[in-house]
Amino acid sequence: DDPGDDDIHEFSKRDLPEHACKYCGIHNPACIVRCNVPSCRKWFCNSRGNTSGSHIVNHLVRAKHKEVCLHKDSPLGETILECYNCGCRNVFLLGFIPAKSESVVVLLCREPCLSVNGLKDMNWDLSSWLPLIDDRCFLEWLVKVPSEQEQLRARQISAQQINKVEELWKTSPDATLEDLEKPGVDDEPQPVALKYEDAYQYQNVFGPLVKLEADYDKMMKESQSKDNITVRWDIGLNKKRVAYFVFPKEDNELRLVPGDELRLRYPGDSTHSAWQSVGHVIKLTAQEEVALELRASQGVPTDVNHNFSVDFVWKSTSFDRMQAAMKTFAVDETSVSGYIYHRLLGHEVELQTVRNTLPRRFGAPGLPELNASQVYAVKSVLQKPVSLIQGPPGTGKTVTSAAIVYHLAKQGQGQVLVCAPSNVAVDQLAEKISATGLKVVRLCAKSREAVSSPVEHLTLHYQVRHLDTSDKSELHKLQLLKDEQGELSSADEKKYKALKRATEREIAQSADVICCTCVGAGDPRLSNFRFRQVLIDESTQATEPECSIPLVLGCKQVVLVGDHCQLGPVIMCKKAARAGLSQSLFERLVLLGVKPIRLQVQYRMHPCLSEFPSNSFYEGTLQNGVTMHQRLSQGIDFPWPVPNRPMFFYVQMGQEEISASGTSYLNRTESANVEKIVTTFLKSGVNPSQIGVITPYEGQRAYIVNHMARNGSLRQQLYKEIEVASVDSFQGREKDYIILSCVRSNEHQGIGFLNDPRRLNVALTRARYGIVILGNPKVLSKQPLWNSLLTHYKEHECLVEGALNNLKQSMVQFQKPKKIYN
Amino acid sequence: EEHIKMKQKKVVEVDPAEAEEFERELRALMQESIDSRKLEMRARPTLNMMIPMNLFEGSKDHGRITDGESGDEVPDEQGGNSVRFRVLVKKGNKQQTKQLYIPRDSSLVQSTKQKEAAELEE
Ligand SMILES: [Zn+2]
Ligand SMILES: [Zn+2]
Ligand SMILES: [Zn+2]
Incomplete structure (x- = not known):
C-alpha cells in the first residue's frame, strides 16, 4: 500500500494526553493530580489498581516527592495544594479543617500550624483535622477515584513494575513503561498469549513481532535487485x-x-x-x-x-498502520466499545446481545436463496457483538457475508466497513454486496489505482473521475489537463488536490458500505470515519495486528469470517512466526471458547471428493449441496480407475531433487506424469481453463511449466493456458479438475510443507469434478493424516500405479505413522 | 452508555510483603516531614486565619442560580448525600473560595453539622 505523496501526515499516531496517569493511562481530570516537583511534573491518578496505595501516593512515596497540583479541569481548577496559613506544600502534612459555623474548609498543615495556640480562639474546629492522604489514597472527594470501568480499561500495572519504572526515572525521567519491557537485541521475542491484562500488554507483545516481520520483509525485498533485465x-x-x-x-x-x-x-x-x-x-x-x-x-x-536493473522499493506503510492501530487500541477508549475491548483481550465478560429487530427474511435481494446453516449464521450474527463464521471450502461464505452486510447496513447504525486481507477477496465481496442494491465504495490503495479490477465501477477513484455533476466540472477540467500534460502548475495542483479530496470524502460518506483491505482501513482518507459494524472476510489469513486496523475505528459489532482449518497468514520471519504472529485473531477467539458458526453445505466438490476433507477436518459435518449427477462430466472420457469416482492417487517413486536455486524442490518423474495427465484431460475434451496443477514447491511449479512447454504433445498454446500454481496461492479458488503434485520423495528428510494438515485440506478441496494426486506413499504414509488419506484411497480402489491407459491397483506398503508431526 | 459486566469481579491481590514495605516507607516519609518542619519552623508563623465573610456574601449575591448555597445537601454519584462546602484558598495574597462536595458521612461534615445544630438550640 502506498499512501501517495500527498498524505504526509499519515501516522499522526494517537497519544494519551499529557495529563494521563504515567502508570495506568487514566486521564479523567477529576481523578488525577500532577506531581509538582519541578524535575518531575508527572501526572498520576488516585486509583489503587493492583497496589495497596493509590497511584499518586505510590509515586510520591517511591520518588520521595511531596507536592502536587490539581488539574485545571478538575472541580477545584488548577490548584497547588498548600497550607492556608503558612503555605507549606508537603501533602504528607496537610489536612482539612472545617469552620465552626460555616460550611467552609481550609487546608492546614499539621506542623506547625495545627499546633499554634492562637488558632484555638478562632472560628476553626481544629479537632476535626482530616489528613489529605487517608488509607494511602488522596481524599476521594477531593481527587476522585476512577470508575470501575475506567480502571478495567486502563493499563494493569503491578507494584513491581511501579518500583522498576520509578527506579528508571531517577536516571532517565522521560522513560516509559514500554522501555522496561524492551527485549535485548538477541532475545527471543515474547510469544503471543491467549489473554492479555490490557491493551498495553497486547501492544507490547505484538509490536515487537510486527517490527521483526517488517525488518525481515525489508531486508529480503531490498536484497532482490536484479540485473540484465530485458x-x-x-x-x-x-x-x-x-x-x-x-x-x-x-x-x-x-x-x-x-x-x-x-x-x-x-x-x-x-x-x-x-x-x-x-x-x-x-x-x-x-x-x-x-x-x-x-x-x-x-x-x-x-x-x-537490454541491460536494465530492477530494485524493490520497500514501503513500511502496512506495518506502520498495524502499529498505529495497536496504539490506538491502547490509548483511545473510543477506538472499540468496552465490550469488544474486553472480549478481544480474553477477559471474562457476561455475554451481551445486540438489541435489534430481526428482519423477516434473512436472505438479501440480488443474492441466491440461503440454506439453513447460512440463515442460522446471518440470524445469530445480527444478535451478537462478536461472532465468528467458519466457512469450509465451497460453502458460500461470500454470499453469507454479503447477506450479513446487507442486514447490518439496514439497521441504520451508520456505514458498515467490510475488509479482507487480500484485494481479490475484497473485490469479490464488494461485487456481491453491490448486487443487493447497497451503495458500495471500494477503496483501493493509491498504488493500485492503475491495477485493473473486476469492480472498477465501485472504486473510489473511478467514482471520483466519473461523478457527473456540474459542480465537479472544475475537478474534471483539471483532471483532463493533468492526464494530458502529466503535471499541473503548483497552484492548479493544489486546487486539484483539494477538490479531489473533497469529492472523495463526499462519495465515501454517501456510501452504505466501504470495502477495502484490512491495511486499507488505515488509509488517511478514512481517518475521520467511524464504523460501528465491521465484517472481516478471510480473517483467518490475517495476522492479529492486521485485523486490528479496521476494528479500531469505533467498532461495536464485529463479524470475523474465515476457516481456521485452512492456511493462515503468511509470516516470512521465522522468529516472529514461532512467537505466534501467524495465529489469527479468529483462531485465538476460538481457543478462548468463542464457538464459530459453521456453514455446513458445500456446493463445490463431487460428493466423493468432499468425503475425506469432511471427515478429517470438519468432524464429518460437511454436507453436499451438489449431487454426483451434477458433477458428472458429460462426454469426458478419462481413465478414472473406478467409474463414478473421479479421483485417484497415482503412486510415484521418482526421487525429489533440490531446485537450481537451492531453496526449493522438484521431482522430474512427477512432472512428466503431470504432463501426461494434462494431455489426457485435454484429449478427452477438457478445456485448459478447467484444469489446475498445484504443488507445494515453487521449484516444481517452475519445472512443470517448462516441462509441459517443451514436452507436451499437443499444441503449445493449450499448455500455456493451464494454470500451474502453489497450493497456498490457490486458497479461496477452484477448478473443475485438479492435479496435485506432492514432490517429496526421500528416505529421511521428511515431507516439509506437506506436514501442515491445513495445506492438505486446501489442496484436496479445490476440485469440483475430479482430482489426481501424485506422490510417494512410502514417504507420505509416515505422517498420520497422509496415512489416513492413502488408506481412504486404497479402500476405494483408487490407489493406482502403472501406465495411464492401464492403471492398476497398487500394492505398495505404507509405513507406520509417527505419532507426532515432525 | 455502555455497561459491561465482568464475569468475575477482579480480585486485586496485593502482595502482603509489598504492602507492608510500602506502609513502612510511607510512615517514614511522614515522620521525616514532621521532624523537618519542627526543626525548620522554630519561629511560629503569624496567624491569618480570619474567615473572609465578604467572599461568601459576594458569592451568594452573584452566584448562579444552579449554584445553591453552602451547606445544601445533594445526592452524590455513590448514592449517598454530599454537602456543598467552600474551600478557602489563597491565590498570592488574594483569598478565594471554591465549591466542593463533601460526603455527608465525612467527619468534617459531621463536625460542622453538630456545631450548627448546637447553635440553633441556643
Ligand atoms: Zn514526582
Ligand atoms: Zn493510575
Ligand atoms: Zn501551615
Whole structure:
C-alpha cells in the first residue's frame, strides 16, 4: 500500500494526553493530580489498581516527592495544594479543617500550624483535622477515584513494575513503561498469549513481532535487485509508460503482487545518459511478465531494451498502520466499545446481545436463496457483538457475508466497513454486496489505482473521475489537463488536490458500505470515519495486528469470517512466526471458547471428493449441496480407475531433487506424469481453463511449466493456458479438475510443507469434478493424516500405479505413522 | 452508555510483603516531614486565619442560580448525600473560595453539622 505523496501526515499516531496517569493511562481530570516537583511534573491518578496505595501516593512515596497540583479541569481548577496559613506544600502534612459555623474548609498543615495556640480562639474546629492522604489514597472527594470501568480499561500495572519504572526515572525521567519491557537485541521475542491484562500488554507483545516481520520483509525485498533485465515498452490507456519484463524469482519466498513498487534503472551508454524511475506493478501476465507503470514519462530510454536493473522499493506503510492501530487500541477508549475491548483481550465478560429487530427474511435481494446453516449464521450474527463464521471450502461464505452486510447496513447504525486481507477477496465481496442494491465504495490503495479490477465501477477513484455533476466540472477540467500534460502548475495542483479530496470524502460518506483491505482501513482518507459494524472476510489469513486496523475505528459489532482449518497468514520471519504472529485473531477467539458458526453445505466438490476433507477436518459435518449427477462430466472420457469416482492417487517413486536455486524442490518423474495427465484431460475434451496443477514447491511449479512447454504433445498454446500454481496461492479458488503434485520423495528428510494438515485440506478441496494426486506413499504414509488419506484411497480402489491407459491397483506398503508431526 | 459486566469481579491481590514495605516507607516519609518542619519552623508563623465573610456574601449575591448555597445537601454519584462546602484558598495574597462536595458521612461534615445544630438550640 502506498499512501501517495500527498498524505504526509499519515501516522499522526494517537497519544494519551499529557495529563494521563504515567502508570495506568487514566486521564479523567477529576481523578488525577500532577506531581509538582519541578524535575518531575508527572501526572498520576488516585486509583489503587493492583497496589495497596493509590497511584499518586505510590509515586510520591517511591520518588520521595511531596507536592502536587490539581488539574485545571478538575472541580477545584488548577490548584497547588498548600497550607492556608503558612503555605507549606508537603501533602504528607496537610489536612482539612472545617469552620465552626460555616460550611467552609481550609487546608492546614499539621506542623506547625495545627499546633499554634492562637488558632484555638478562632472560628476553626481544629479537632476535626482530616489528613489529605487517608488509607494511602488522596481524599476521594477531593481527587476522585476512577470508575470501575475506567480502571478495567486502563493499563494493569503491578507494584513491581511501579518500583522498576520509578527506579528508571531517577536516571532517565522521560522513560516509559514500554522501555522496561524492551527485549535485548538477541532475545527471543515474547510469544503471543491467549489473554492479555490490557491493551498495553497486547501492544507490547505484538509490536515487537510486527517490527521483526517488517525488518525481515525489508531486508529480503531490498536484497532482490536484479540485473540484465530485458524490457519491452508500451503505453497504457492513461498515456503512462509501461515496462514489461520478466522478474525471475529464485524461490517461493518473494511473490510480486500488483501495487508493489519497483525501481527500473539503466546504467547509460555512449548515446544514453544514466536513467532511473520508480513505478507500480499493474499486472503480472500469464507469461510471468511484470507490467510496471512508470511514475515519470520524461526521458525514458524507450529505444533501448537490454541491460536494465530492477530494485524493490520497500514501503513500511502496512506495518506502520498495524502499529498505529495497536496504539490506538491502547490509548483511545473510543477506538472499540468496552465490550469488544474486553472480549478481544480474553477477559471474562457476561455475554451481551445486540438489541435489534430481526428482519423477516434473512436472505438479501440480488443474492441466491440461503440454506439453513447460512440463515442460522446471518440470524445469530445480527444478535451478537462478536461472532465468528467458519466457512469450509465451497460453502458460500461470500454470499453469507454479503447477506450479513446487507442486514447490518439496514439497521441504520451508520456505514458498515467490510475488509479482507487480500484485494481479490475484497473485490469479490464488494461485487456481491453491490448486487443487493447497497451503495458500495471500494477503496483501493493509491498504488493500485492503475491495477485493473473486476469492480472498477465501485472504486473510489473511478467514482471520483466519473461523478457527473456540474459542480465537479472544475475537478474534471483539471483532471483532463493533468492526464494530458502529466503535471499541473503548483497552484492548479493544489486546487486539484483539494477538490479531489473533497469529492472523495463526499462519495465515501454517501456510501452504505466501504470495502477495502484490512491495511486499507488505515488509509488517511478514512481517518475521520467511524464504523460501528465491521465484517472481516478471510480473517483467518490475517495476522492479529492486521485485523486490528479496521476494528479500531469505533467498532461495536464485529463479524470475523474465515476457516481456521485452512492456511493462515503468511509470516516470512521465522522468529516472529514461532512467537505466534501467524495465529489469527479468529483462531485465538476460538481457543478462548468463542464457538464459530459453521456453514455446513458445500456446493463445490463431487460428493466423493468432499468425503475425506469432511471427515478429517470438519468432524464429518460437511454436507453436499451438489449431487454426483451434477458433477458428472458429460462426454469426458478419462481413465478414472473406478467409474463414478473421479479421483485417484497415482503412486510415484521418482526421487525429489533440490531446485537450481537451492531453496526449493522438484521431482522430474512427477512432472512428466503431470504432463501426461494434462494431455489426457485435454484429449478427452477438457478445456485448459478447467484444469489446475498445484504443488507445494515453487521449484516444481517452475519445472512443470517448462516441462509441459517443451514436452507436451499437443499444441503449445493449450499448455500455456493451464494454470500451474502453489497450493497456498490457490486458497479461496477452484477448478473443475485438479492435479496435485506432492514432490517429496526421500528416505529421511521428511515431507516439509506437506506436514501442515491445513495445506492438505486446501489442496484436496479445490476440485469440483475430479482430482489426481501424485506422490510417494512410502514417504507420505509416515505422517498420520497422509496415512489416513492413502488408506481412504486404497479402500476405494483408487490407489493406482502403472501406465495411464492401464492403471492398476497398487500394492505398495505404507509405513507406520509417527505419532507426532515432525 | 455502555455497561459491561465482568464475569468475575477482579480480585486485586496485593502482595502482603509489598504492602507492608510500602506502609513502612510511607510512615517514614511522614515522620521525616514532621521532624523537618519542627526543626525548620522554630519561629511560629503569624496567624491569618480570619474567615473572609465578604467572599461568601459576594458569592451568594452573584452566584448562579444552579449554584445553591453552602451547606445544601445533594445526592452524590455513590448514592449517598454530599454537602456543598467552600474551600478557602489563597491565590498570592488574594483569598478565594471554591465549591466542593463533601460526603455527608465525612467527619468534617459531621463536625460542622453538630456545631450548627448546637447553635440553633441556643
Ligand atoms: Zn514526582
Ligand atoms: Zn493510575
Ligand atoms: Zn501551615
